[in-house]
Amino acid sequence: ETGVTQTPRHLVMGMTNKKSLKCEQHLGHNAMYWYKQSAKKPLELMFVYNFKEQTENNSVPSRFSPECPNSSHLFLHLHTLQPEDSALYLCASSQGLWTSGGETQYFGPGTRLLVL
Amino acid sequence: GDSVTQMEGPVTLSEEAFLTINCTYTATGYPSLFWYVQYPGEGLQLLLKATKADDKGSNKGFEATYRKETTSFHLEKGSVQVSDSAVYFCALSDPDSSASKIIFGSGTRLSIRP
Numbered sequence: 297e298t299g300v301t302q303t304p305r306h307l308v309m310g311m312t313n314k315k316s317l318k319c320e321q322h323l324g325h326n327a328m329y330w331y332k333q334s335a336k337k338p339l340e341l342m343f344v345y346n347f348k349e350q351t352e353n354n355s356v357p358s359r360f361s362p363e364c365p366n367s368s369h370l371f372l373h374l375h376t377l378q379p380e381d382s383a384l385y386l387c388a389s390s391q392g393l394w395t396s397g398g399e400t401q402y403f404g405p406g407t408r409l410l411v412l
Numbered sequence: 413g414d415s416v417t418q419m420e421g422p423v424t425l426s427e428e429a430f431l432t433i434n435c436t437y438t439a440t441g442y443p444s445l446f447w448y449v450q451y452p453g454e455g456l457q458l459l460l461k462a463t464k465a466d467d468k469g470s471n472k473g474f475e476a477t478y479r480k481e482t483t484s485f486h487l488e489k490g491s492v493q494v495s496d497s498a499v500y501f502c503a504l505s506d507p508d509s510s511a512s513k514i515i516f517g518s519g520t521r522l523s524i525r526p
Contacts, residue, residue: 300455302455338516338517338518338519339501339516339519341513341514344513352513386455386456388456399444399505399514400444400446400458400461400505401458401514402458403448403455403456403457404455405453405454405455406454406455
């Protein structure tokens with residue numbers, strides 16, 4: 297049991313749809329992350345939040361919009377996506393920036409997204 | 413910048429064989445080093461970690477030793493099982509970085525034949 301849950305586990309959407317991915321961590325952590333994992337490509341860090349503040353945006357297109365209402369929840373709002381956005385989207389959490397031992401990240405199971 | 417290089421897969425072994433997956437890194441500071449494992453259809457799980465030179469991380473029969481002189485963190489297991497079939501990621505976290513980022517290698521797919 298990872299302590300990080302993600303919903304939905306699978307999502308199929310058209311290019312004109314709007315959907316949201318949800319991540320929740322039950323570990324008392326203060327930092328949360330979104331990653332994109334595409335076939336045959338390295339893991340791509342998308343966003344980092346620390347104590348609800350966004351600390352990193354890795355040049356992610358604006359059709360991906362993150363939201364972190366509190367330290368336990370992280371959302372990724374999706375709109376007008378492209379087929380090349382189809383991937384596994386992974387959420388992770390850690391104790392937080394500049395925290396001793398805080399660098400270890402714990403991952404959720406991911407949301408498998410297919411954009412038609 | 414910081415980077416992680418791990419051996420390309422896929423790696424296919426027979427059950428009970430000895431496993432080594434090589435990993436080397438470059439970092440400006442003194443990073444923590446990790447091995448993560450991803451089983452089919454799942455997210456990444458922390459397998460083991462080491463936070464300073466000469467530390468050995470171990471879990472589920474897997475071991476890796478933090479070698480600063482060779483900037484390596486090779487993963488080993490003495491006798492693999494079919495259930496070890498997964499993708500293995502080597503990673504580092506540089507505590508001197510302003511962001512709590514982990515740099516991942518590209519992953520090595522391991523398949524174990526019964």
